[in-house]
Amino acid sequence: xxxxxxxxxxxxxxxxxxxxxTIMIGGFGVPGTPFSLIDELVHQGQSRxxxxxxxxxxxxxxxxxxxxxxxxxxxxxxxxxxxxxxIRLMNEMAIEVEFCAQGIxxxxxxxxxxxxxxxxxDIGLGTDLQKGKTTxxxxxxxxxxEKALGADFALIHADCADPFGNLTYAASARNFNPLMAxxxxxxxxxxxxxxALGELKPEEIxxxxxxxxxxxxxxxxxxxxxxxxR
Numbered sequence: 001x002x003x004x005x006x007x008x009x010x011x012x013x014x015x016x017x018x019x020x021x022t023i024m025i026g027g028f029g030v031p032g033t034p035f036s037l038i039d040e041l042v043h044q045g046q047s048r049x050x051x052x053x054x055x056x057x058x059x060x061x062x063x064x065x066x067x068x069x070x071x072x073x074x075x076x077x078x079x080x081x082x083x084x085x086x087i088r089l090m091n092e093m094a095i096e097v098e099f100c101a102q103g104i105x106x107x108x109x110x111x112x113x114x115x116x117x118x119x120x121x122d123i124g125l126g127t128d129l130q131k132g133k134t135t136x137x138x139x140x141x142x143x144x145x146e147k148a149l150g151a152d153f154a155l156i157h158a159d160c161a162d163p164f165g166n167l168t169y170a171a172s173a174r175n176f177n178p179l180m181a182x183x184x185x186x187x188x189x190x191x192x193x194x195x196a197l198g199e200l201k202p203e204e205i206x207x208x209x210x211x212x213x214x215x216x217x218x219x220x221x222x223x224x225x226x227x228x229x230r
Contacts (some may be wrong), residue, residue: 006165008214013188014040017153020073022050024109024180025063026156029055029082032173033062034157034190035224037216041155042069050074052151054105054176056086061224067095076149078102101129106179108149113182118147154184158207161191162198165212166205174206181207188214192221 014037017023023041027033042065049071056077057063066072067085074096080086090097100108101123111119120143124130134145156177159170167189169177181187194217 006163006209006212006215008188008216010036010040010190010216011044013037013214013216014044016186016188017041017044017046017049019046020048021046021152022052022150024151024154024156024184025051025053026154026173026177026180027054027057027062028172028175029057030225031171032157032169032175032177033057033224034155035062035222036190036218037155037157037188038062038065042066042071045069045071047071048073050076050151052076052109052149052180054078054102056080056083058082059085074098076100076105078105099129104129104146105149106176108146109176109179109183111146112148112150113179116148118145120144121146149183151180151184152186154180154187156181156187156189158189158191160193160195160200161189161212161215161217162195162200162209163215164197165189165207165209165215166200167191167207167209167212168200168204169206178207181211186213187211188216190216190218192218 051072053063064083064085067089072095076098078100089095104123122143124144135142136145158167160168189212
């Protein structure tokens, strides 16, 4: 049993989110996606949300459940090609979709977590990704100003946690979860395994505890957490 104040019931954790909040959701496809936290968010029904996630998951799972429930006002992402509902809602202008190149997406989040306002890049110049962005000249080159990307909340999935909030991730779950944990005002994590304080070796920790505001131990893993076979 966890006795730290960072241990939260999933209902109380998600109840902190308000209508109109911006929420980062970790995951690289299935790995690292906090399906249980998303399901509770669907259950509670907060609306007009801006969702920041690498992808829109596939129909029937993850972010798609938020889209189906009409809770998403804007999606900031790198691709939605695996989700026909997301494509339809975008084409119908029922939601706003902002696309980022995947590396730029990660760097914008990293910049926010590092306390930076943004960065300069030549990636996206002369493409649709330049629309609405400011340019500047440096050393005879035109560069885009990419703004840092933060959020009110980050929802992430960890392989292991300890009561202080130190986290480890499995495999490709490390792609965005560590960055998002640093870039949000409040970070809530669902953990497959919660170890006693001191059981995680310092060199094993991927996200240090000070970035984590709440730990929700998972009682069981649904089939969404498994590898999808096509």
